[in-house]
Amino acid sequence: MQSAAGWDWVAPVSDRNTGLWDRVSLGLTFGEHSPSTTESDITRPDVKTGSYPCAAPRMILTNPAVFTEELLRDSNSSTDQPGSSGARLRAVVSVLNLANAAYACELEVQVSIRHESSELDRDEAQPIITESSKIYSVPPIRAALGTETELSLDLFLAPKDLTLWWPHTFLGDDSDTTGPGLTRRPHLYTAIFSLRNPSAATLVYHSTSLAFGVRAVDSFYDETIQARAFTVNGKPLYIEGGNWITTDAMLRFATDRERYREEVALHVAMGLNLIRVWGGGITETRGFYDACDRAGIFVYQEFWMTGTLLVVYFLLCNFLMTPRD
Amino acid sequence: MANVEDTLKRIRGHPSLLLIGGGNELYPVELNPPSDISSFMQEATKRIAPGTPFILSSMAPQNYSKPFDWGYAMAPQDGNYGFNLIGDYFEVRNPGLATADPAWGEVPIGFQPEIGAASVPTLRSLQRFLRSAALSQYPAEGAQYDEVGAAWMFHKYEPMLTTVQNDTTLDPFVYDHVYAYGPFGGVDAWAMAANMAQYQQYQALFEGFAGKAFIWYGAVIMWKSQSPWPALRGALYDSFLATTGGFWGTRRATSNGLTFTDQLALWQQDAAPGFKANGTLPRPPASAFFGEPGPAAFQAIDQSPLEWPREAPARPNLHVQVSPKSLTCAVVNRGQHEYPPQLSSSGPSTFTVWATWRFLNGSAAADPTFRSVGGEAAGRFAPTTATACDGGAFVWPASGQTLLLEVALVQVSPAGGEGVVVSRNGYWLSGTSANPDAVAGRANIGSARPAEAPSYADIGQLRSGPGGLQDVQVNGSYALRDIGDGTYQDVTVAVDVYHDSATDGISPRAALWVCVTLLNPVTAVANRSTGDFGEDDLEPRSDQDARVLPTMWSDNCLPALLPGTGRRLMATARVLVTAQASLPLRVEVSAARRCQVDTASPSVSPPRLCSAVPCSLPPLPALRALLGFRMEREHKTC
Numbered sequence: 001m002q003s004a005a006g007w008d009w010v011a012p013v014s015d016r017n018t019g020l021w022d023r024v025s026l027g028l029t030f031g032e033h034s035p036s037t038t039e040s041d042i043t044r045p046d047v048k049t050g051s052y053p054c055a056a057p058r059m060i061l062t063n064p065a066v067f068t069e070e071l072l073r074d075s076n077s078s079t080d081q082p083g084s085s086g087a088r089l090r091a092v093v094s095v096l097n098l099a100n101a102a103y104a105c106e107l108e109v110q111v112s113i114r115h116e117s118s119e120l121d122r123d124e125a126q127p128i129i130t131e132s133s134k135i136y137s138v139p140p141i142r143a144a145l146g147t148e149t150e151l152s153l154d155l156f157l158a159p160k161d162l163t164l165w166w167p168h169t170f171l172g173d174d175s176d177t178t179g180p181g182l183t184r185r186p187h188l189y190t191a192i193f194s195l196r197n198p199s200a201a202t203l204v205y206h207s208t209s210l211a212f213g214v215r216a217v218d219s220f221y222d223e224t225i226q227a228r229a230f231t232v233n234g235k236p237l238y239i240e241g242g243n244w245i246t247t248d249a250m251l252r253f254a255t256d257r258e259r260y261r262e263e264v265a266l267h268v269a270m271g272l273n274l275i276r277v278w279g280g281g282i283t284e285t286r287g288f289y290d291a292c293d294r295a296g297i298f299v300y301q302e303f304w305m306t307g308t309l310l311v312v313y314f315l316l317c318n319f320l321m322t323p324r325d
Numbered sequence: 326m327a328n329v330e331d332t333l334k335r336i337r338g339h340p341s342l343l344l345i346g347g348g349n350e351l352y353p354v355e356l357n358p359p360s361d362i363s364s365f366m367q368e369a370t371k372r373i374a375p376g377t378p379f380i381l382s383s384m385a386p387q388n389y390s391k392p393f394d395w396g397y398a399m400a401p402q403d404g405n406y407g408f409n410l411i412g413d414y415f416e417v418r419n420p421g422l423a424t425a426d427p428a429w430g431e432v433p434i435g436f437q438p439e440i441g442a443a444s445v446p447t448l449r450s451l452q453r454f455l456r457s458a459a460l461s462q463y464p465a466e467g468a469q470y471d472e473v474g475a476a477w478m479f480h481k482y483e484p485m486l487t488t489v490q491n492d493t494t495l496d497p498f499v500y501d502h503v504y505a506y507g508p509f510g511g512v513d514a515w516a517m518a519a520n521m522a523q524y525q526q527y528q529a530l531f532e533g534f535a536g537k538a539f540i541w542y543g544a545v546i547m548w549k550s551q552s553p554w555p556a557l558r559g560a561l562y563d564s565f566l567a568t569t570g571g572f573w574g575t576r577r578a579t580s581n582g583l584t585f586t587d588q589l590a591l592w593q594q595d596a597a598p599g600f601k602a603n604g605t606l607p608r609p610p611a612s613a614f615f616g617e618p619g620p621a622a623f624q625a626i627d628q629s630p631l632e633w634p635r636e637a638p639a640r641p642n643l644h645v646q647v648s649p650k651s652l653t654c655a656v657v658n659r660g661q662h663e664y665p666p667q668l669s670s671s672g673p674s675t676f677t678v679w680a681t682w683r684f685l686n687g688s689a690a691a692d693p694t695f696r697s698v699g700g701e702a703a704g705r706f707a708p709t710t711a712t713a714c715d716g717g718a719f720v721w722p723a724s725g726q727t728l729l730l731e732v733a734l735v736q737v738s739p740a741g742g743e744g745v746v747v748s749r750n751g752y753w754l755s756g757t758s759a760n761p762d763a764v765a766g767r768a769n770i771g772s773a774r775p776a777e778a779p780s781y782a783d784i785g786q787l788r789s790g791p792g793g794l795q796d797v798q799v800n801g802s803y804a805l806r807d808i809g810d811g812t813y814q815d816v817t818v819a820v821d822v823y824h825d826s827a828t829d830g831i832s833p834r835a836a837l838w839v840c841v842t843l844l845n846p847v848t849a850v851a852n853r854s855t856g857d858f859g860e861d862d863l864e865p866r867s868d869q870d871a872r873v874l875p876t877m878w879s880d881n882c883l884p885a886l887l888p889g890t891g892r893r894l895m896a897t898a899r900v901l902v903t904a905q906a907s908l909p910l911r912v913e914v915s916a917a918r919r920c921q922v923d924t925a926s927p928s929v930s931p932p933r934l935c936s937a938v939p940c941s942l943p944p945l946p947a948l949r950a951l952l953g954f955r956m957e958r959e960h961k962t963c
Contacts, residue, residue: 009481009552009559065338067376094334165340169579169642170661186340213340219378221395222543227435228380228395229543230343235661238538238709240531240579242550242561243439249554258899262875263551266562269877270572271531271579271659276438276546279349279383281553283332292341299341300546302383303329303366305348305358 002280002306003245013249021251022285059105059205062148064093064193066111066155066212071164071233082234083162087214089155093193094148105205106198107151113161114188114211157214163187164233165213167273168296169240186296188213211293232298241274241300242267245281257287264291276300326362329369337374345370346399347381354385354397383438393433401432403439406548408485408502408526412650414533418541424487435541439548440530443483444571445519446555446563448512449842449870453565454480454555463512466504483558485522502526505755505780517915520570521784521838524882525753527561528574532646535578535657536711547575566875573882579659581643582749585879585893643706645678645734645748652718654678656698656734656748658706665705665736672739673704680719683729685784687835687887691722698734727755727781729835729885751884753837755781784837816900818843818876820912822883823891836886841878844871844911845900873898873910 006012067090071082091109165186188211197203215233222229230237247253247263267275275292277284279302292299336342347366351357363381370379380399387393387401405421413420421440423430445451451460459476464484473482490497501507502525506518527547534545552560561572642660647653656678658664665674676699682690696714699706706712722728734748824836879895886892900910 003553009549009556010554011479011481063334063338065334065374067337069376166661169659188340210338212338215340217343217376217378219344222435222539224539225435225541225543226393226395226433227543228378228399229435229539230378232343236539236709237543238535238659239436239544239546240535241544241546243441243546243548243559244551245549245553247553248564262566265877266566266568266572266875267550270550270561270575272547272550272575274343274544274546275550276346276383278549279346283336286335289336289339289341293339297341298343299339300344300346301336301342302346303332303348305351307348307350307352307357 001246001251001282002304004249007280010245010249022254059103059195060096061193061195061206061208062094062096064091064191064208064210066091066109066189066191066210068214068216069154071214071216082216083164083214084159086159087157087162089157089214090152091155091191091193092150092152093208094150095195096148103205104198105195107153108194108196109153109155110192110194111155111157112190112192114190162214165215165293166296167232167237167298168268169271169273170232170235171296185294186213188293211290213293237273237298239274239298240272241276241298242270242272244275244277244284246277246284251282254282254285255287257290260285260287260291261294264288264295264297267297268295272297274298274300277302279304280306326365326369329366330373333369333373337377342374342377345374345377345379346383347379348383350384350403351382352385352398354394387432399436400434400438402429402434403437403548405440405442407442407483408487408522410487410489410500410650411525411529412648414529415536415648416533416650418537420533433541436544437534437542438544438546440545441527441548441559443485443519443558444523444552444560444563444569445516445557446560446565446569447520447567447840448516449872450555450563450565450567451512451516453870460512463509463515464503466507467499467501477557481556481558485519485526506784517838520882521781523569523571524574524577524884526574527571528578528752529649531575531578532644532657533648535644535659536646536648536655538657538709538711540711562875565870565872567872568875568878568881570882573880576880577750578646579644581641581747582645582751583746584749585895587746587749641747643734643748645732645750647680647719647730647732647750647752649752649754652721654680654696654698654714654719654732655711656706656714657711658708661708663705663707668705669739673699674739675704675737677735677737677744678714679733679735681731682722683731683835683885683887684723685727685729685835685837690726690728691720694719695735727753727784729753731885753781753784753884813899813901816873816898816910818896818898818910818912820894820896821891822886822894822914824886824888835888837884838915839883839886840915841881841894841896842913842915843873843876843896843898844913845873871911873900 001017003010004013004017069088069090071087072085073080073082074085077084093107095105095107097103165188168186171186190209190211192207192209194207195205197205216231218231219228220231221227230239247256247259253259264275273296275297277288277299283301283304284299289299333345347358347363358381366381367379370377380397382398384400384403385394385398393401402419402422405425407421409421409424413424417423417430419429419432419434419437422434455476459474462474462477464473464477464482467484467486469484469486470482471478485502487500487502488497489500502522503515503519506521507515509515509518530547531545534542547561549559550561552564555564560569561575562568641664642658643664644657644659646655646657648655656676675697677695677697679693679695681693684690696716696719698714699712700715719730729751730753731749731751733746733750735744736747737744820841822839822841824839876896876898880892881894883892
């Protein structure tokens with residue numbers, strides 16, 4: 001975190017950039033037939049049986065994502081708009097084979113509608129009320145030892161199942177009441193990724209899930225303002241945002257989902273529709289992004305670089321002074 | 326590079342991810358960063374997070390010899406980072422930058438990644454990180470960065486000054502946005518004025534930019550909206566999650582400004598009070614502005630706030646605003662649809678913007694006037710667009726005065742009949758019709774002070790006058806919702822803030838800057854998400870910080886409440902539940918003077934009334950010796 005060197009809005013923090021932060025866990029592997037002991041975020045009990053995948057090859061799914069490939073339109077329809085003919089999605093996930101041999105497996109992705117309480121921003125305990133799951137499968141793949149393989153699946157959401165994700169400023173005037181479960185909050189789906197034995201479908205090697213939204217964002221050069229501008233689901237987006245460093249100069253809240261929820265909610269209360277995570281801070285952690293997904297606020301995420309001249313200035317003026325403490 | 330790939334994989338699945346940037350203010354082009362890094366980032370984003378725009382730099386200074394490379398950076402310049410005259414936000418392209426160098430007024434900066442300045446927390450937060458000795462030496466008028474005490478400098482004090490140079494043959498005039506409200510009797514008054522100045526400044530910033538949406542600008546991003554550390558700049562709420570004046574100014578600039586009563590009228594498909602048909606054009610009575618008439622509507626809250634509707638089914642995302650400089654009005658539609666959604670078969674709705682002016686004592690400075698907006702033919706507001714009012718500017722009714730201006734956008738359906746308020750807004754302004762935000766300042770700093778220089782000092786006098794404003798009352802209720810946590814519960818609070826017209830021998834005046842705070846004295850300091858900062862607090866005090874933070878208020882820091890009117894406010898918060906049977910929440914109302922009111926509440930969860938008690942500003946905590954704190958020692962060196 002570059003701003004640990006001090007900036008014109010924060011005092012330097014000596015040695016902030018050393019040591020561990022964020023969630024820390026220790027993982028153990030004992031070959032291909034050991035029980036799971038890795039980070040709870042990665043290895044979860046099978047969603048159906050509640051049991052850990054014992055006696056199975058050590059396959060781990062990480063970094064799941066569902067991209068909106070295209071919002072399909074029907075130019076013959078009078079109500080034509082992005083998504084009126086459904087959406088093409090692509091689910092991707094990395095699979096890590098920790099066993100000492102290659103294995104064939106089958107990937108399954110189930111999508112269901114994610115319901116959240118409108119009163120509370122706590123969806124963890126909310127049951128999935130409607131489940132419209134569809135099973136897709138890929139041919140067995142052979143993951144090589146110790147390497148990460150990226151798998152993908154094409155998905156299709158029919159118009160009746162499709163409700164788009166919008167920033168919260170575009171939900172307030174919403175006369176678009178199509179789609180199930182419409183609330184004032186951005187619409188999210190749940191995708192459950194399961195990796196199983198292709199010849200014994202009940203044997204689930206590993207599963208993981210994520211919340212995702214269906215939306216198309218694009219950017220274009222606007223001739224009038226002579227700058228890059230953005231659209232969401234085909235609508236031009238006027239951005240009113242706030243610059244964000246991180247929750248705490250000492251990174252004490254980096255694992256605190258509640259803190260993220262509250263800070264993002266404060267941005268929503270200000271009517272802002274974007275948070276720029278500034279390059280002198282950190283790439284924010286999952287709790288931040290989850291909060292933004294749920295609240296309907298866009299993120300402009302920068303990598304960890306800032307202009308050279310500034311860094312030289314602050315190193316000389318500020319950071320070298322801190323050892324005097 | 327492996328780190329870049331990991332990071333992209335981690336964040337790529339989030340619908341909120343709009344844009345990935347290589348970094349902040351990276352330039353010169355091709356040198357910073359080296360091209361192997363930048364091209365790898367570009368390629369990795371395309372491969373791992375397909376469809377997500379990647380732009381290397383937030384800003385790279387424009388090379389005038391060739392067109393700005395918008396594929397490399399988002400903007401050719403960012404800033405400014407200081408306070409501006411509020412009218413400039415509406416009338417000047419790239420305000421602040423163009424003030425310093427008029428050439429910037431010609432340069433397109435359609436995506437402004439950073440603009441914004443000082444931010445002073447409220448007094449209770451200042452007391453969390455400045456000792457009373459430092460607090461008592463709050464910044465003097467016109468104090469520059471290094472003209473304050475070491476503790477203020479350590480916490481990155483930034484002055485709220487604008488340098489005005491109308492005449493280049495003279496020294497510039499330095500306008501102090503805080504001391505426009507001065508003089509002050511203490512840091513409490515200074516902090517209040519600093520928050521009022523932020524409210525006005527950042528309301529103007531977001532309104533002014535929105536007024537040029539897709540004419541000059543496609544994006545404006547506040548520098549900054551949050552702070553990871555208790556700083557005196559760069560935050561709209563502070564690191565304790567307490568809101569500042571800038572927060573409420575921003576919210577006012579981006580919202581439709583409807584009151585609870587307005588919303589209720591819309592939910593019930595009922596006309597807002599005061600805009601019943603009267604001939605062809607609904608004309609508002611005086612009581613339609615600056616608060617709901619009372620006290621009849623504010624005698625009691627007899628219903629649990631949880632039973633009330635929380636959000637309107639169809640809320641117009643319209644915002645009515647007035648340029649404080651030209652006094653022209655406009656309506657911004659921040660929604661994704663045209664408003665109204667459908668044209669009625671009987672024709673377009675009629676929209677009018679009503680303006681009413683008040684003196685600080687609440688009396689009318691002029692009759693309400695209106696401007697039509699939206700056009701007779703169209704009668705609709707395009708999305709993400711500002712629509713200017715027809716018929717020219719409003720007229721400044723009384724020179725040299727601080728005036729309160731409230732505007733309301735009223736919609737009348739094609740069939741005529743009742744008018745519905747679909748947006749409200751308000752300002753306090755000082756000056757003349759020629760130059761309403763004329764440089765105001767109490768003292769001459771520099772020799773070129775403009776001749777017309779009224780200030781907001783009459784607001785300051787209002788608050789420090791004999792008797793003060795002890796007649797702001799509240800009543801309220803709350804309801805708890807068990808979230809199954811065992812330790813925390815969500816509380817919903819309803820509070821009526823009512824400004825009694827009875828005064829102690831002084832003519833009634835508007836109550837200004839009415840702010841409400843939720844307190845939970847039992848759990849002072851130990852707020853859940855702000856962490857236990859207790860050990861970091863500088864001085865143990867009898868009045869520990871008992872604020873419930875954050876508290877999400879429907880509205881707060883009301884700029885003005887006229888005598889005999891009130892507002893109903895709602896709030897939600899998550900509170901620590903102790904072993905005690907009761908939850909002694911309190912609501913503190915501050916206006917010109919701080920007013921402690923006990924809303925009280927025993928274990929009964931149904932609503933209860935609360936009563937007002939006389940109040941006075943508590944003295945600042947006594948000076949205590951501090952041992953071993955490193956702040957002052959360190960900062961003298963740099």
